[in-house]
Amino acid sequence: MATPPVLICRPGPRAAALAEAIAAEGFAVERGEVMALEPLPETPAHRAAWLDFDQFRRVVVVSPFAAECLAEALDRYWPQLPVGIDYYAVGAATAATLHRQLGVRVHLPPPGGADTSEALLALGSLQRLAGQRLLLVAGEGGRALMAETLAARGARLTRLAVYRRRLLEPSPTLRRRLASGDYQALVVSSGEILGHLARWCSQAALNQPLIVSSTRLATLAGTLGFRLPVVASGATPDALAAAVARARDPERADVDHDDLEKG
Template sequence: MSNALLLTRQPADNQRLARQLEALGIGCESLPLLELVPVDETGAQRRLMLELDRYQAVIVVSRLAAKLGLDRLDQYWPQTPVGIDWLAVGPGSAEPLQNIGLPVQLPIDGQDSEALLRLPLWQSHFARADLKVLIWRGLGGREHLADQIRAAGGQVDYLELYERRSPAGLPVALTAVAARGVKGIVVLSSQALEYWHAAAGIDWQRQRDWRCWVPSARVAAQAADLGCHDVVICEGADDAAIIEAVQAHPLKD
């Protein structure tokens, strides 16, 4: 497939996005750069969920974090505790919460930590002396978000629900899709970018010339540091934002 766009999220996400892009005449390849593996619950994590009503805000940073966190919520709380602001970074992470009727707030001017922190509710939260925030996430990530909340005097705890791994056989699979004519790649996290760079190996000097769509200025800067020079920043990481960016900056024949 000549001039294909490589999608690198989880298989179901890639398939959904590929259908939409291919309907627009954009050829796609699929290769997840991350393997997401749920982690076993620890005693400390159990206490966080049992004490959920201590928090004024719960932030969900990914669709998988939302799904796994809701499984824990259902286990420990037959009725969701009141008085919590439920926040999501973007539409994908918000959807599982909305599906069970939780009143989720999410930014409308971006899908990153900075946009989330611009929500008006933080004005009153940061005025509290006892602000407590729980972040549902994978192992590691979103430190900037927690740092800003702590700098304002808040307490931040993490409910870490899954870990990210480099998929087995990624270098071989990447070589195979590259040989089929890939000219662009969608990379939606810093860790995915790192795994792409590592898996490319000696072919990195060529792959870094691919047009690279990323979700934020922070990931764009990291891509530039690795030598990528054709980087497009999407206005978020959801399907609509990616499609809009790909149409605005199409691959050249």
């Protein structure tokens, strides 16, 4: 009988890198498509922000797909990128996308810490923003912490939603896995996806290891009934793959969360 796979439900192109990292740890991997990322049509607000892009002092980008949408828009409006703008990213994957697409230097949370909004907001250069024009590039909805904090610090903030997330019903194969618990671990790095998947999880699935990218998601997992959340040291493919390996190591069956870094 074939060894059950590790299930991953990361949307978009980043799922491939996560699958490769987990496979490198010696696990079979099965991808579940439960969320689609869709660029939003350009509105007058988008157009105004792109035309005035050189007026922004700082640009904060919250996800790799937001970075891709930003780069595509700037390519249309700015054949030569304006100078004098500081770029910020919540995570390493977003920073890598900005650097690859735009060739810009990107500010990140401190190394070794968490890739979270809170960690980015702790940077010294984001503490005093009085009168500075700042663009926040994100998806529709999401947590308001970033926008509220930047505005409270005095920034003249423009928040621009450039894509939407659309939840998809799990495939018959994924529904069967979640109904039977026939998998080694489930890897989720989005609260929206986690809540969506919980609807199909049997008690057997709730008792399987759940790999999450932050303590916030682990807390949510507990409220949804998951019994074995394991917090990775971040949302990168390597961090999530390492957490899968820890969860499946018999000597680490009872995960000591005090030994894990926050994601």
